Amino acid sequence: MANPIAPRANALELKSLLGTELLKIQQIQMLISTAFSFRQRADGGKPIPPTLSGKSAILLFFEASTRTRSSFEMAVQRLGGNAIVLTQQGSSAEKGETLLDTARTIQAMNPDILVLRHPSAGSPYLLDRELKLPIINAGDGFHEHPTQALLDLMTIFEMRKKIEGTRVLIVGDIAHSRVARSNIYALKTMGAEVSVCGPPTLLPPKIEKMGVQVFQDLEKAVLNQDVIMMLRIQFERLNSGQSPSRGEYARFYGMNRKLLKLCKPNVLIMHPGPINRGVELATEVADGAQSVILNQVSNGVLLRMAALHLLLGGEPFSWSEEIK
């Protein structure tokens, strides 16, 4: 599972960004502070370093994605690079080509970085082992989605000025969530206290060994939390033995105004999107004062810019505040 050390030097000392499990505090700090400094430059009218000028990034997406894909595209463009999007429909995967052959073909065209979204856990590890190209994991099955977790940490820091000691609750389909795993690893590394809550059918086995507190009752779980991350429930999980119905899921695991009253008054409500309004998140909460969902989206572009910039050898930018 190692994130291998880069053959060419970069400040992160990573060839690829595959997951948060093995990221060190310094690497997380560097990614987030560089992202914040990009925003400061943009807000202050200063130029963004054209790290990707004359370079191309291939976005290889084997799963439907709107926000992650467009967020990466925008990040590449803002750094002066060229983003080429390949989706399953337009690729030779439909003709039966293996993932590795597709990736080797792409590598032979000499792009500078590959961003991969794939439904099978571990697929970016396969490519990282076999290719020289740096890879950013944009979500592999139920495994990891590191840029999502890092943008979530960035958002928590933005709102609270501190990650360490923050009490974070992740709610929903933990078993099938790469967002949950990447957040648990990154938050634990930064010293947050993490809890998860979901129906027993959607909690992975022995999740407590990840050092998280486990709840099945949301009314108890929300008490005294600083941040509550609501996960998207996939409709195919409903009515399938994992949860009896949408209505029953919303009743026991949805965040609504009534439940919000049990929470700390300054609690942050997060969601990686896309939201199922009225299922895991009531509309009035999604659009309410506690919601930082659109901050997450804005930060996503900045954080992905930072990841691309640093992996391709750009210098880390410091930030006035220490990320901790």
Add this chain to the structure above:
Amino acid sequence: MSISQCLLIKNGRVIDPSQNLDAITDILVRDGKIVAIGKAIPVRPDEPLESLDVSGLVVTPGWIDIHTHLREPGGTHKETIETGTRSAAAGGFTSIACMANTQPVNDSSYITTYIRQKVSSDSPVNVFPIGAVTKGLKGEELAEIGSMREAGIVAISDDGKTVMNAYLFRKALDYSRRFDLVVISHAEDLNLKGRGVMNEGFNSARFGLRGIPKAAEEVIVARDIYLAELTGARLHIAHASTAGSVALIREAKRRGIQVTAEVTPHHLTLTDEAVGPYDTNTKVAPPLREKEDIEALQEAVADGTIDALASDHAPHAREEKEVEYDHAEFGMVGLETAFPLYYSKVLKNHWDLSQLVSAMTWKPAQIIGVKKGTLQVGADADISIFDPKHEWTIDRQAFLSKSQNSPFHGWSMTGKPAFTIVAGKVIYRSAHLKGKS
């Protein structure tokens, strides 16, 4: 290759659990049979005699692997009868039984006969075909079990798939009694297994892979034990992988039910941690389990709850493994690494040598009902000789198997097959012995 009529194997440590023998002694073979064991065996001066000095080596009855996949017919890009049996010889095996999940499936006497004909021309080792329980392994109708028995099968199994219909499996057990066949159960409940690819536990949560609970195996082991009790048939549990299965088998034996069981080298040596870097060579059915399971399996071999060691040699081509973990085929090759793994990684702390030899010779022979696995006078001269001291490193590029899907590449081993002798002929001699004797 020796074609001598007589072979005198001298000065080896001979271990034969079938006759409680463990001594430095000699064995004389004539015309493919064991004719004498002892020191200073008189030989007729008029006979051509080849003499093999095996000082420092260990001589045992020929090893028997009752669970291999030779892939022929239909899967010859993975393995053929020729490459698979050469791999067996290099692994020290003199006899192997091959599973029915070829294409077409070995569910009729025609396919059994085809396999036996290919074996007679292509194989240096004895090959005992296993027939299917159900036609096409579909789990719907019984295969032509009696006709296959006449053609030479030694057992029936839908290995690779569980016969999910308990009624049909009961009928297979009933029917097997008429032909004195053991029924080998691949125990994985297909619904509980679902699309799982590794053991369900903390590591499946960590790696984000779909898990297969231990209960998927145990519910079928329990079901099949009850059906063996009901029918009085002989049941054999393939590749037991969990502490729970061990407990069920132990209890069934205590109650006098006719059940035997086997365990693989990988379930004795690897846990689901090994899945970690998404090495698809670790993807096997049943999946690699956890430390407490390994310990229970090792103990079960020591106390006889598990009767036999079996490789579940399952070759797959590189392109079938160099894919996403979810999409990789289940299985790993095992013939050339089985014995070294038992000897280097398990034996010392858990078994005595006669237990190991017994589980590779006499006991598997009894499970499939073949007259093998012994060095008693009059027996077939199938003999495995290993070098207990040789230190070497597993190199999958050096395998004689057509496939290289092994997670043990690079492992350091002590102990290696030295000579493999079938019907009195040396069919394999390890390269490391060059310059010796």
